[in-house]
Amino acid sequence: MTFGYKMAVLLAGFQRHLERLQELKPRVLVGEFGGAAGNLSSLGGRGLEVQAALCTELGLGQPDIAWHTMRDRIAETGCFLGLVSGSLGKIAMDVKLMMQSEVEEVMEPFHEGRGSSSTMPQKRNPISSAYIHGLASSVRYHVAALLDANIADHERSTGPWQIEWISLPEIFCLASGALMHAKTLTAGLQVNEAAMRRNLDLSGGLIVSEAVMMGLGPYLGRQRAHDLVYDICREVVRTKRSFLDLLAENAEISAHLDRAALARLVDPANYLGQCGEMVDRVLARQGDA
Numbered sequence: 001m002t003f004g005y006k007m008a009v010l011l012a013g014f015q016r017h018l019e020r021l022q023e024l025k026p027r028v029l030v031g032e033f034g035g036a037a038g039n040l041s042s043l044g045g046r047g048l049e050v051q052a053a054l055c056t057e058l059g060l061g062q063p064d065i066a067w068h069t070m071r072d073r074i075a076e077t078g079c080f081l082g083l084v085s086g087s088l089g090k091i092a093m094d095v096k097l098m099m100q101s102e103v104e105e106v107m108e109p110f111h112e113g114r115g116s117s118s119t120m121p122q123k124r125n126p127i128s129s130a131y132i133h134g135l136a137s138s139v140r141y142h143v144a145a146l147l148d149a150n151i152a153d154h155e156r157s158t159g160p161w162q163i164e165w166i167s168l169p170e171i172f173c174l175a176s177g178a179l180m181h182a183k184t185l186t187a188g189l190q191v192n193e194a195a196m197r198r199n200l201d202l203s204g205g206l207i208v209s210e211a212v213m214m215g216l217g218p219y220l221g222r223q224r225a226h227d228l229v230y231d232i233c234r235e236v237v238r239t240k241r242s243f244l245d246l247l248a249e250n251a252e253i254s255a256h257l258d259r260a261a262l263a264r265l266v267d268p269a270n271y272l273g274q275c276g277e278m279v280d281r282v283l284a285r286q287g288d289a
Contacts, residue, residue, distance in 0.1 A: 003105075003196060005275040006094075008282040013087045015285055017080075024080055028073045030063050031055040037155045038066025069152035071161055078168060081175040082143035088178045089136030092129035095185065099126050104195045109188025128181040135178040142167040142174070205243035205266030209233050212247065215265045219256040228252065 033051050034040050040047025048062075055062040067073060098105040108126055149163040200207060209229050216225035232250065236243045244266050248259040257265075264270050 008279040012282045031060040034066040078146040085136040085139040088182045092132035096126045096129045107190040128185040135174045139174045142171045200268045208271045211271040212265045
């Protein structure tokens with residue numbers, strides 16, 4: 001796959017988050033004013049009228065019925081931020097893995113002193129990624145607590161919903177921090193295309209052995225192609241010889257595909273599927289947003 005495809009997968013997730021946010025607003029931005037049991041009895045026959053006026057003044061929607069002990073609106077808000085934080089954590093995890101010295105395909109943005117190790121001067125530590133990961137994990141635990149607040153008793157809860165006072169502000173603060181670090185990370189991400197190509201070539205073409213198998217399938221049958229390529233891959237690992245050389249030397253294979261055709265099959269750039277088309281679809285949605 002391309003690096004653009006990898007990024008488009010992440011972008012598509014945040015496009016869905018934006019959709020969720022828009023869907024969330026009318027459900028969550030709703031007032032609650034109903035008296036002890038929610039039936040507006042203390043206001044005589046004008047309770048709904050007063051409630052409507054209050055909600056209008058506050059810029060909130062008017063509920064159809066009291067939701068004092070049905071806390072799904074609050075829980076949905078927390079769950080939404082849990083999803084967003086989880087996606088940010090996914091970005092952080094991938095960046096940390098791609099920053100490893102043995103991989104070195106991307107780097108977090110750098111300025112003097114940022115990311116340096118106190119004991120190993122050569123290191124570039126994934127500072128933002130580490131913070132995002134920790135923040136996302138903390139959000140997840142607070143979301144679990146927030147869901148407990150849903151279990152309220154009758155029409156006037158004895159306290160479980162007060163968990164919200166602790167967890168909901170923390171969720172917002174932690175998610176805000178994760179978003180801040182993610183903005184810094186993505187805006188200045190350094191991409192090393194040469195390292196990506198180097199890593200693709202580490203296996204000498206074995207990474208796209210599936211492409212060879214599929215290319216041979218029409219001639220040998222899929223199962224025979226699989227078994228033959230599998231045996232050759234094992235030989236490559238054992239002897240450290242070129243995958244392309246061993247393919248070209250096999251009489252059963254060379255009867256159908258010459259070396260030039262095999263070289264095309266073992267080039268990862270020729271096995272990208274429909275990455276480009278799918279990236280374009282995601283970008284088209286971004287343009288419509």
